[in-house]
Amino acid sequence: MLVLVAALAGPVAAQVPEPDDYRGEPYRAPVPSTLAGAEVVDAAGAIALHAQGVPFVDVLPRKTRPPELPEGTVWREPPHETIPGALWLWNTGYQKLSEVEHARLVDGLEKASGGDLAAPLVIFCRADCWMSWNAARRAVEMGYQRISWFPGGIEQWQAAGGAALVSAEPVAP
Template sequence: MAGRGMIGVLLAGLLAGAMSATAQETLFDAAGYRIAHYRAPVDRAPEGTSRIAPAAAARLRPDVDALFVDVTPAEGAVRDASGQWRLAQPHDSIPGAHWYPEAGRGVLAPGIGDWFGRGMARLTAKRRDRMIVIFCLADCWMSWNAAKRLRTWGYRNIWWLAEGSDGWRDLDLPLAPARPEP
């Protein structure tokens, strides 16, 4: 009987491990974008990008030294067919940042990728070497995804602010009301 109990424990352990591996695999799609559980620790910058500390980002002037891009989702918001956003609640961001809600999802809703791509081309004047600081919140994979996406699109000077607007606020720097980019 003791042998059967031990086999049951081993089988249960193997099954739990297999289920854990399966759950982990579904966190990312085949291209490497995080597609679920976006609020979780992120341990590295996406390949081809660099991480910037909040204090270093604070020394930059938005739209002068670098383009600041916020990809925090707009909780409860709706984007209508014309591309206009109806927000359920206000959003505060780093002053001077350009807000592209939902552009950090692993799988983008219809129209979001085109809107984000056109906006980035406009804001950078199609310069792929323009310095871009991309952020969301602390422990948020959406900014990681957006940085990876920009790199895939050929942008070469991407800086990932892992601490996001939370890290900015932690430095006692002000946040300002933001509206989604047109």
């Protein structure tokens, strides 16, 4: 019975230290409970910030055509579901960003904040995903002063009863 109670309580938070640099593969792994220069919010905090109208930034990668598909095979990009109103800045949470990805993050954060480095922003992805940690760290390093990192991502959002996810359109390259 104790095992069942522990399982229902959820996973035990791993004690993961903040790295000195951006984190690479594997991106889906336990994350730190902190991010220097940012506030870490749980699902209740994220839901409250959303209700206040704070902009949300989703950094989950975009699914692309698998390279092993035979020539002529029809491929349709699957829909991406996110928190309502979130700006989907796809592929901006990797350890290393291309110039295009970096520009997408810079331009997207400026759009989400209205160009105000003191404006609050919430950055998220999936639960236990380093991409949101990387992107939030970059935002802090760019001078954004009110970054909230939501490490629980869409899984914790849904589990906490947040608004239903909606289909998102990727921000233009």
